[in-house]
Amino acid sequence: SSWFSAEPEYAKWSDVELRTWLQDHNIKIPSSFDKPHLYGLVDANWHSPLVAYAEAGRQWSLDQFNRAQRAFEHIKDDTFDQWDxxxxxxxxxxxxxxxxSGPREQLVLLARNKYRAYTDAAILYSSLASASASSAYAGAADAAHSASQCASQATHEVARAFDASKDYFYSTWDESQLRNxxxxxGVVEAKSASTKDELTRLANGYYRKVTSAVWESWSDSYIREWLTAHNLLKPTDTLSRSSLLGKMKKYHYNRVDSVWNTWSHSELKAWLVDHGLLKSDAEKNRDELVKMLEEHYLSAADSIWAAWTDSDIREWLSEHGYLENGNSVKSREDLVNLINSKYSDASAKASAYLVWPDAxxxxxxxxxxxxxxxxxxxRPGLLQETRIRWVQTSTWTENIYTRLKEIVNSSVEAAEEKIARILEVLSGRSRYASDEVDDAREWGWGSHKADHAREKAQEAGQRASESIATSGCRVLHPLPVVNMVKAVVLGAAGGIGQPLSLLLKLNPDVTELGLFDIVNAPGVAADLSHIATPAKVEGFLNPDDGLQKVLTGADIVVIPAGIPRKPGTNAGIVRDLATGIATTAPKALVLVISNPVNSTVPIVAEVFKKHGVFDPKRIFGVTTLDVVRASTFTSEILGDRSLATSITVPVVGGHSGVTIVPLLSQSSHPLPPGFGGSDLEALVKRIQFGxxxxxxxxxxxxxxxxxxxAGAEFANKVIxxxxxxKGIVAPTFVNLAADKAGGEALKKEIGTDIEYFSAPVELGPNGVEKIGGIGKITGAEKALIAAALPDLKVNIEKGVSFIEAPKL
Ligand SMILES: NC(=O)c1ccc[n+]([C@@H]2O[C@H](COP(=O)([O-])OP(=O)(O)OC[C@H]3O[C@@H](n4cnc5c(N)ncnc54)[C@H](O)[C@@H]3O)[C@@H](O)[C@H]2O)c1
Ligand SMILES: O=C(O)C[C@H](O)C(=O)O
Structure with missing residues (x-):
């Protein structure tokens, strides 16, 4: 590509590279994002100021930063100029x-650079601190992002729009009430109107004539909704209609309204004459006057400086050396004239709110x-207060971020209220819709086509849903929320536990690794903790509630505790560990390795049922070793071990002896032509009894x-x-109720009613997303399944009855 190509650096990045860049810049990656989305996210954030801060901040450790904070506490950008x-x-x-070294100017420059780096880092750290302090609220933001939120918000807008098209107080009247x-x-035409539609139309027309404000014909409930939506009314407030109308009069505005919309013809004219824009005897109609106002209002000094109090102006003037003997300038007019002549960038101060109507x-x-x-x-009072709070931000996302921070740090105590307000900000673009709805309502009332209003409303709802969808995705950029994953290994000091913990420590997505065993866990943890990967490692033993401590906050729990080939002992161990999980981390995803898996998985399920926390989606029997063996042995048959990592063979049924059913006919790499008979049987056996x-x-x-x-392979997929x-599929032994439809279909395929079975399962953020079917298999494979079922049922029953009445 040419040097002048506009193609950005990241155009050729893989999704791993995109993901890494986003993570490095504390940009949350919404759960549903695939490569095009990741690319979009990088693209959108490439020039973001927060990313720049992150770059600057990265060069500072928190310690350095804290030290610097003290050093820079009283320093301003120009402090250095005054130092020797x-x-x-x-x-x-x-x-x-x-x-x-170097001349003083050079030193000043160096000091300034240090100061700049510090302020950048300060912004980063304060945003990080506020984000982590409010992770709950960030969670709300995340929720807002989810499609369902967007959808429900949109639905709400549509519902509101529909309501609005009929929500005038006489909408429920019958014909004679309307006529009366x-x-x-005194609407004379009522006499000749023959249908209810016609009467309604007359009522609408009449209403439009006599009411100046659109809301005067709104029902109480709609007014209440509008006021509540703008935080002007608590949902619990009960006010009379007249108080509600009083509030509307004070607060209702239309997004397109400007301050002069409520001015009379003579007021419009007077302003223009006062500002020397119109001769007092000029004849102009209202539209012409408004047009002139639109053009000139914001360049008029008094419009801009109305947002400044006298003392604000005085302060600015003396700070900039224009008011040495401040007392000589006394009147407001003098102050405004002076600042207007000195403030070279007055137009930059002309913010949008200056033309807002008072409401x-x-x-x-x-x-x-x-x-x-x-x-x-x-009005000047309102403008001055607004100016103090007006956040001038360069980008839309930054603006939203600022507003979110404001809410999070506000004195509003109830989390629900904060979340509600955050949701409002996130769906802020729905205001568009509200305004569209306003239009729609007016249309409906002013014209004969009530249907047209409905259509418009529907369109508005549609647009709302679209803008919410896009805003929902975009607003997440600046929230530096790190996705934390705590993985726990129970039985971490054992033959499996130690290397498994090592492999989990190597997964950069794991931010916390908790190790538990009845022996040695703290030692193993200390050892692993020196490995230079993100996970923080801690080890616990039984005393002092070690199990409870390790399980606190766990997202995923892997259980390799127990003794090889000692089913009875393992049943008790797994029961006790499951009890710990049910009481401390009932929402964790549980991966059972301890044998016999066909029975220990039902044991965990039964314990969870007893504690009322059973969710079949969250419990997995790890059968990955069978899958791994199937790949390896098949690659050996194919005579090419380098294929081992890419060969996939679904293995279904259970995890012991004949309950292990490899579906070799579905291997991603078909077996050699002619491979069958006793060779095939031997391969199956080797997998079953590996x-x-x-x-x-x-x-x-x-x-x-x-x-x-194998355990790490599966755990990493779950993570x-x-x-x-999306779309991660792995065979695992699960309760078939985890996906009703999938489970029922599977039972049909294997022709028996069974509670647990290992099948290819699609994984999701809540565990089992979908249970896949067996698909097309050979006669021999059908026979293998038939042979597996009796053992499997006995194993499952043993697990279930161990909890009901211990006898395993
Ligand atoms: N699912 C599979 O494919 C598969 C494969 C291999 C082994 N396994 C099973 O995994 C289990 C562990 O095998 P291993 O070779 O690591 O055994 P191991 O004896 O080397 O390690 C087991 C660990 O569990 C610990 N432990 C015992 N009771 C405990 C309790 N109540 N709480 C916490 N920890 C406890 C022990 O102290 C030990 O460190 C066995 O049940 C084995 O049959 C399953
Ligand atoms: O066979 C065992 O006892 C351990 C494990 O289930 C395995 O498949 O290797």
Whole structure:
């Protein structure tokens, strides 16, 4: 590509690279994102100021930053100009500049650079701190992002729009009530109107004529909703209609309204004459006057400076040396004239709110926590308060971020209320819709086509849903929320436990690794904790509630505790560990390795049922070793071990002897032509009894290293799914109720009613997403399944009855 190509650096990145960049910049990756989305996210954030801060901040450790914070506490950008050379030198030395040299100007420059880096880092750290302090709220933001939220919000808008098209108080009246009302109000045509539609139309028309404000014809409930939506009314407040109307009068505005919309013809004209834009005898109609106002309002000094109090202006003038003997300038007019002539960038101060109608300024202030009583009563007062709170931000996302921070740090105590307000901000673009709905309502009332209003409303709802969908995705960029994953290993000091813990420590998505065993766990943890990967490792033993401590906050729990080939002992161990999980981390995803898996998985389920926390989606029997063996042995048959990692063979049924059913006919890499008969039988047997091969070779114990590998393979998939990756499928032994439809279909395929079965399962953030079917298999494979079922049923029953009445 040419040097001048507009193609960005990241255009050719893989999704791993995109993901890494986003993680490095603390940009949350929404759970549903695939490569095009990741690309979009990188694209959207490439030039974001937060990313720049992150770059700057990365060069500072938190410690360094804290030290710097003290050093920079009283420093302003121009402080250095006032320092002498030796003071600058000392300061730079303290800031780690080893031999500060050069002329004083050079030193000032160096000091300034340090200061800039510090302020960038300060912004980063404060945003990180606020984000982590409010992770609950960030969680709400995340929820808002989810499609369902967007959808429900959109639905709400649509519902509101529909409501709005019929929500005038006489909408429920029958024909004679309408007729009476119209006649009482002297609408003569009522006499000749013959249908209810016509009468309604007349009522609408009449209403539009006599009411100046659109809301005067709204029902109480709709007014209440509008006020509540703008934080002007608590949902619990009960007010009379007249008080509600009073509030509307004070606060209702339309997004397109400007301050002059309510001015009379002569007021419009007077303003233009006062500002020397119109001769007092000029003849202009209202539209022409408004047009002139639109053009000139914001360049008029008094419009801009109305947002400044006298003392604000005085302060600015004296700070900039224009008011040495401040007392000589006394009048407001003098102050405004002076600042207007000195403030070169006045137009930059011309913010959008300067033209807002008073009602909108009031709403803005009320939304920012100003009480009804504290609201200024004059327009300059409203403008001045608004200016103080007006956040000028360069990007939309930054603006939303600022507003979110404001809410999170606000004094509103109830979390629900904060969350509600956050949701409002996130779906802020729905205001569009509200305004569209306003239009729609007016249309409906003013014209004959009530249906047209409905259509418009529907369109508005549609647009709302679209803008919510896009805003929902975009607003997440600046929230530096780190997706934490705590993985726990129970039985972490054992033959499987240790290497499995090692492999989990290597997974960069694991941020916390908790190890538990009845022996040695703290030692194993100390050892692993030196490995340079993100996970924080801690080990616990039984005393002092070690099990409870390790399980606190667990997202995923892997259980390789127990003794090889001692089913009875293992049943008790698994029962006790499951009890711990049920009481401390009932929402964790549980991966059972302890044998016999066909029975220990039902044991965990029964314990969870007893504690009322059973969710079949969250419990897995790890059968991955069978899958791994199937790949390896098949690659050997194919004569190419390098294929081993890419060969996949579904293995179904259970995890012991004949209950292990490899579906070799579905291998991603077909077996050699002519491979069958006793060769095939031997391969199947080797997969089914691979455990014996290892037990025999070792003399004592069973597979540990290959099991650790397999366990980590599966756990890593579960973690990826937990973090939102879609479409991950792995065979695992699950309760078939985890996916009713999938489970029932599977039972039909295997022709028997069974509670647990190992099948290819699609994983999701809540565990089992979908249970896959067996698919097309050979006669021989059908026979293998038939042979597996009786053993499997006995194993399952043993597990279930162990909890009901211990006898395993
Ligand atoms: N699912 C599979 O494919 C598969 C494969 C291999 C082994 N396994 C099974 O995994 C289990 C462990 O095998 P291993 O070779 O690691 O055994 P191991 O004896 O080497 O380790 C077991 C560990 O569990 C610990 N432990 C015992 N009771 C405990 C309790 N109540 N709480 C916490 N920890 C406890 C022990 O102290 C030990 O450190 C066995 O049941 C084995 O049959 C399953
Ligand atoms: O066979 C065993 O006892 C351990 C394990 O289930 C295995 O498959 O290797």
């Amino acid at each position: 050379e030796s003071r600058l030198r000392v300061f730079l030395l303290e800031q780690g500049v080893v031999s500060p 009302w119209l006649e009482e109000h 909108r300024l009031r709403v803005y202030l009320r939304e920012r926590g100003i009480g009804e009583d504290a609201l200024p009563t004059t 455990g014996d091969e290892v037990v025999k070779a070792k003399g004592t114990g069973s597979a540990t290293l290959s099991m650790a590998y 990826l799914a937990l973090k939102g990756k």
